Amino acid sequence: MSAFFTPEQLELLAASTVRADFLITFEFLSATERAWNGNQALPANDGNTYLPMFGFGSVEGLGLAGQGTVSESVTISLDGLPGQALDWLSQALANTADVNQQMVTVALQLFSEDWQPVGLPIPVFRGFMQPPRVSRSTMSTEAGATQSISVTAENIFFGRSRPPFGRNTDRDQQARYPGDKFFGFVNSLLFKTITYPDF
Template sequence: MGAREELIAIPDEQLRTGRIGQAALVFMDFKDAPRRWWTGFGDLPHAGHVWQGLGDLISISGIDTDYQVSARQVSFQLAATLEMLALALAAKSRVKGREVLIYEQLFLVESEDADIQFGQPLGPMFSLFTGEMLTMPWTAEGATKRGLTLNCEGLFYRRNQPPRGRWTDADQKARYPNDRGFDRLPLYANGYETRWRG
C-alpha cells in the first residue's frame, strides 16, 4: 500500500478534527550503537521500536517534501555528549556510509473519544528522506561551548557521477579486487616523492 492509500485509510472524521499534529522520526544506523529519535518529548513506543524524545538530537535542516527527486543534503545538529563526540572521533569506521532514515508521523493531538489516547499515532510513518551519513564535524570554543553536526546525503546526491568514478583504492578494489595499483595513492596526495632507481 502506498502513502496515498495509507493516508486515505485514516478515518475522515479524525483528519477533519483540527487536532492532528506531526513529528519527525529519525533512525541513524551508527555501527554498534543505532539510534532512534523523534521530535517530541519522552519515549515513544511505535512501529516495534522505542524512539527517544529529542535526546541527543537537537535539530534537522530543511527537507524537500515535494514529489520530485531531490539531491539536497540534510544535516543534523547533535548534542555534544561524550557518546556523540566518541562517534565523531571514530566517524570513518562507525558513521560514514551508514544508513539514515527520516519519517513523518501524524498524531492525534487530543480527542474526546475515551478509546483514543492523547498523542496516538494516526496511520503509518511516511518516508521523508533515505540516505547515508557522511562526515561528523565538531567545534569547541572554550571549555563549555561545543557543537556537533552530522552531514548526510540522499540516494540521488551523486546520481550524475559514474559508479566507482573516483580514483581511490576502495573504488579500484571494488572494480578489481586483487588490483593494488592505488594502494599508495594517499602517500602521493600529500606531496610524497618517490625516487626511481634506474
C-alpha cells in the first residue's frame, strides 16, 4: 500500500477526519468533461480542472476496486436542470451517441484541512457509459419537481458471458440480422394493454 499512496496521502488516511471526494472524467465522443461535487472549479494535481456539480451529483454502486475480474457497474446521477455551470445534462440528452459506450473514470481525491488537493487522483472505477436516462420527481405542495439525469457505466467484465450482440435490443438485432425489425417496437409496447383473445 505504501507504494500506491504517497507518505502525505497515508498521513491523511490515518487521520481521524478524512477529507475526500470523487473526481469524474466523462470521455464523450465530442469532448472530455470533468466534474466533482464541490462548489467551484477544482484545479487538480493531474493538470486538469474539474467543474462543480454543487452537491447535486452522486455515484452509486462502487465496490472494492482491484478484486480481479469482477463484473461491476456504477450509476452517476445529477439532479437539477440545464443551465448549470456543468451542463453535461443537456449535452448527454442532445446526442445519446455521444455518450453510449464511451469511457468514464471515477477517481478518489484526498484533500488537506483547507480543502486543497493532495497527491494525484486515485482511479477507483473505469467503465463504458450506457445511454442516459431522465427522471422527474413528483411535485408536492412543499417543493417543486426535480429533473435528474443518470448514466450507468459498466466495466469490461460486465455481461462478459453474453455472446456478442446478445441483448434483445433493436441495435443488437440489426447487427445479427440487418433489416429485421423484430425488436424495433419494444419501447412502444411498454405499459400497453393487449386483449387476448380479441373477438
